[in-house]
Amino acid sequence: MTKNPAAGVLDRDGLSALVEVLIARGRTVIGPTVRDGAIVLAEITSADDLPFGWGTQVEAGRYRLVPRTDGAVFAHTAGPQSWKTFLHPPRERLWSAERAQDGTLSVTGDDSGQPSYAFLGVRPCDLRAITIQDRVLAGGRYPDQGYRERRTGAFLVAAECTEPGATCFCVSMGGGPAADSGFDLALTEVLDGAGHRFLVRSGSEAGQEILADLPHRPADAATRDAARVAVDEARDRMGRAMPPVDLRTLMGESLEADRWDDVAARCLTCGNCTMVCPTCFCTTTEEVTDLTGDHAERWQRWDSCFDVDFSHLHGGPVRASSRSRYRQWLTHKLSTWYEQFGSSGCVGCGRCVTWCPVGIDITEEARALHDERAGRLRHEQRKETEQ
Amino acid sequence: MSVPTLAVFKLASCDGCQLTLLDCEDELLTLAGEVRIAHFLEASSALTPGPYDLALVEGSVTTPADAERVREIRARSRRLVTIGACATAGGIQALRNFADVEEFTRAVYARPDYIDVLATSTPVADHVDVDFELRGCPVDRGQLLEVITAYLAGRKPDIPDHSVCFACKRRGTVCVTVAHGTPCLGPVTHAGCGAVCPAYGRGCYGCFGPSGSPNLRALIPLLHRDGMDDRAVERLLRTFNAAAFDREVRS
């Protein structure tokens, strides 16, 4: 990272210029901003919309916005949305059809042109989540055209983490607070005696080009060091961790665990965890017709394995119990995702933990399953030695 | 194919749900072209005796006469759809289910012996077969049109059974429970309203009744945490869908 030639230092005006330059190039800039007592992701029109001086305090099932005296802009943790809100929107029209008077049908695909996005402040965990959704939605034999267009056109400005939250556990999922690749520009916020500034690195030609347009100075050793220390320290301050075991095997060997009953008693099957998860991709199809039946539309909307109807086949739902639905979520995230897409479906962003109204914690559930399996194995061993 | 006939009936209710149909101002003329309105007292005094292709029934069964009438409506209707919290859950008037209705009649009426009511207020589906139940107090206009449109197109209406939270997250609302500690019934309530209340910073108060898989027992400790005592929780649950939520608490 320190060898990267295209590194510089932006001050607050430089950050403002970044937003201006991106907008001037026709991009819709999405970034963190304060709304309704949280830091949400929304379109911003100037750097003034960013959450300067706001931080967050999170716990399982709890999120509070708190003022910060240092004026930091990226010292907060994940809000209720992720970038999937923009790349894989909650509701999207796929096509419409008209029936003419003579009965002929005409179908029109919805290629009305996708926005050209710039995402400002993408966390390293979310960079990984985007890569995971790329494989799911843009890879394979049947790519989602809308997703692909929005994604290939998007300009990503990463923000490395210097202030992990109490529900963050990216390190134990093989990630970390540093952004190494997958961005056009990466920012690291530095706040010390020498002022409020951002180490900026480019990760692509497009990034380099934008950086050239911004008022910035060459990266000095002090800023580089301060940035590295802040990110390194963040790595050691993760609020949570997954148990250090092979989660894939753990899930595979826990399908009949008693713990599923315990979590099912607490789970509301409200679906919040899957909606906030930056990798969950499930949708359902919605057919819209008008009263005359001459006009029809097909929409796609977010759905979730917590919805009973999600597994409805002829005769009824396959996963009728909340036990089976919670198990589907956890085993898909941590295990069967590998078979499907070659990686874990969890990047450790902590959103499902924070935004679950009853605070069900994926790391705690995994640990309980681990303990239960360990107990089972001990019991079996004891039986064997007794024989 | 001849034009299908539509009939709208009312039992014990406030008329709000059938008004929702009249409220579909932009679609009313088109609707009138697609169906023949055969019985809809709120819109027209011209009545035909049936049979009806699609009957929308509002209101709960609270008297022996209602019970008889709804059987008669069923016999004259090919499809019977109940609309609103009264017809699908017994309505606010189901509060009587938790009390002694005779005590009420004695207190309210000069001649209680003139009053012929049932001890409980019950949903239509407790009395006759119902083809579809559309929830809400009142029903959502878009959902009502969807039920009618789906009927006309011969398809299943797209009325999800999941919680209000699904809609709340889809519209990008900040969760009032997680971010503000505001009590919210969204996680156990049937979607359909579009998660209006949380979008205005207040908790859901359950006007669409229980979702397809509510876990009310897991939510109650949260309501307590967020400042509601037992009495307040009881009041929150005992509104338009009192009887339906009560069944969930006991299940």
Ligand code: SF4
């Ligand atoms: S784990 Fe939490 S957020 Fe997910 S469905 Fe259950 S109660 Fe809702």
Ligand code: SF4
């Ligand atoms: S499962 Fe939870 S912690 Fe993992 S990526 Fe999804 S929301 Fe984040």
Ligand code: SF4
């Ligand atoms: S966890 Fe559930 S909602 Fe998420 S991707 Fe898997 S099946 Fe879909």
Ligand code: SF4
């Ligand atoms: S505000 Fe209410 S409805 Fe919305 S997500 Fe939170 S609990 Fe669910």
